[in-house]
Amino acid sequence: MSGDPANAIWNTFFEECEEQLGELEGGLLRLQDGTAEPDCLNAVFRAVHSIKGGAGIFALNPLIRFAHVFETTLSVVRDGKLEMTPDVMTIFIRAADVLADLVRAAREKQPDDPSKTKDIAAQLAALNDGVGAGKKPAVDAVMAPKKPAVIVPPPPPAGPDHVWHIQFTPTPASDATSHEVALLLHELGRLGPMTVVGGPDAAMNHIEGAIEVSPGQLWHIVVRANCGEAALRDVFSFADEEWKLRISQGALEEEASAPEAEPEPEPEPEFEGFEIFAMDPQEPEPEPEPVKLIAGAPPAPEKPAPVSADPVVPEAGAKAAAVSKTIRVDLDRVDRMIDLVGELVINGSMLGQMVGEAGISRAAGVALALRDLDQLTREIQDSVMAIRAQPVRAVFQRMTRLVREVSAQTGKPARLVTEGDNTELDQTVIERIGEPLTHLIRNAVDHGLEDTEGRKAAGKPAEGVIRLRALHRSGRIIMEVSDDGKGLDRARIKAKAVQKGLISADVQLTDSEIDELIFLPGFSTAQVISDVSGRGVGMDVVRRSVQALGGRISISSKPGEGSSFTMSLPLTLAVLDGMVVAAAEQILIVPLTTIIETLKPRAANVHELDGTMQMLALRGNFVPLVDVSLALGFSNKPAEAAQSVALLVETERGVRAALLVDRIIEQRQVVIKSLESNYQAVNCIAAATVLGDGRVALILDVDAIIPAGKPEQLMSRIGSWEDEAA
């Protein structure tokens, strides 16, 4: 991605757009709830302006056009000609949403769909017209200076110059011809100052090699050069007879508008949109700066000031304004560094182990130095991880819009309150948390909140509040989505679970167990599949996406007061909490997030099923028993269940199973090394890691090792587990 500069600018533009859209949305919301700083409106204006400016580089016309209208209306407000009423605010917020859509459409190169922007653009324009500000030039005129095409080369060399007029018609109209024209323009430019008097507008682009030749078009070029006709004909030596080349000296009689070869020393570029300000010899002069600290000093008038006696005064106080210094770095580079630091940590602990084994005293110089080194490497690791960390603000801001949209769709007034926007999280986690978060928030508005009558009856304010919170807790990130709605309807959830055959009717469940039922695959409480939360996606999918990130999700709910979903996420995906186990003398890592409990199975509890599959009876329930050594081909005779340890795991699919291993060694954090990129994909193995003693250990892919079964059947009696455990 980094190789092609055009591509790099394209990517930068959209990164910038995301930032600007964030600024825009954030600024508008602060203006709406009255917490805006004085410069806020200007920042909002700048955000739209910057998007327009960048879009101009790529000629993204729908985006430019809309941003222009938006910007114009914002400037009317900024100039105090239009009051920011709630109605105006609503239009602005919708316009920000539309702008975000246009940016996305441009990024995905979708065709222009004016119907989506027409409404809001018209509303914005109406606001302008209302204050008579509609006379700004049309954006096309602003953004696309067209004529005439002039190319001004370096100042002409000294000496008597001739003015040559060259006319020709390039044929055929093909890419090859276009290329030839580009080349010859380049060659002519080397002879002397050259002006394309007649030809397509695209001639301006000749530096980029983007000239389009249309059939029968007459080109007219004026060159002022200290050379003879032969030299010019030489340039055209490759051109065909068909080109009808005409070279003449001096003014052509039919050329009234062509710039004559005025012997002016400084030819000015003559295209629209450029202006060299006439220089008064006295100018520029510094304005006498009023000392701003003196109370009551009038503001400096915005006009040129008379000559001042002390022209060279450095800016007083040189502004203490902190300039934020940032650089943009390719993510691959950061990942490479994280990888290397991971190796460093492993190397360090290997060294430590060797020193320990060599019988060197802990107080010896080597051991002490090693401890310092260890401390330093861990600090490096933390700092490198911090590079990948990003504040969750960007995701949270998107959710504000989501609440607004869902609220409009469902007719339930709602607003989002966010907390902990600055909490930092690994970039990859942030990218992938958006989807589950979207589901949770849609659900919260659609199912969590009562309708307006319901809220009135419950004595709650008409507007529902969705809270989105992020915080650090013991090395993990907690993200919470809560609503102040009606809470889960437990009777209905249980009835539904029974009806769907997920639990048996006579099972006694605690409240939190009932709440957990909504995470079962195929469970959806919505009576009618609504437009908002429908789409056949249930909470099981949300749980799976969270688990795929190495996270967990849980729910708590109070009838009449609302529900709250809590996600616990790892700070980074580069390290993993794992259970280190041994199977047939091989060391394996089982991700801790998949393990529910560990147990010593009794032989009496192991049953054969169809002679092909072993099942473990576990508190009145059966789960498939997977012999890890057999499944991975480490050994070819089944392990003695009684001599082994079973890990009860739950996969991302929601399937439970018991994994049989020889023994548990320890629990530790491991640095994940991709097998695909270092070796090749291996069945049932998710990745690898290097242990402290330098041995490579494989990380088990729990989802892949468990035989696919029907989750509904396997989970059919989920309730009875807890029964017997109690």
Added chain:
Amino acid sequence: MSTILVIDDSPTVVMHFSGILQGAGYDVATAANGQEGINQIDAGLKPSIILTDLNMPDMDGVAFIKAARRTATTRFTPIIVLSSDTDGRRRDAARAAGASGWLTKPPQPSQLLAVVKQLAPK
């Protein structure tokens, strides 16, 4: 070798202009706002031309031009304003502050180079 200072808060624009200018053989220094631009000049940068945006955070283009005109090294350096702003008052303000010229943003690459070449022959 002529150095051109490009000041714009949009990294897209900075990258775009830098690419065009570097492609034509100029050295390019960049700044994300007027304050950064002044800091660079204070730190010893001697640009042959300055291209600046107007609407920027921290220190906008007009404030930058005023500050640059009070600084010895850039007192007479050509400063071209690059802006898509169509407001005549902004243009007047830039001119009053000491801008040398105005180029509507985004210029065609050839326009940009034409202007730059005219003001700073390599």
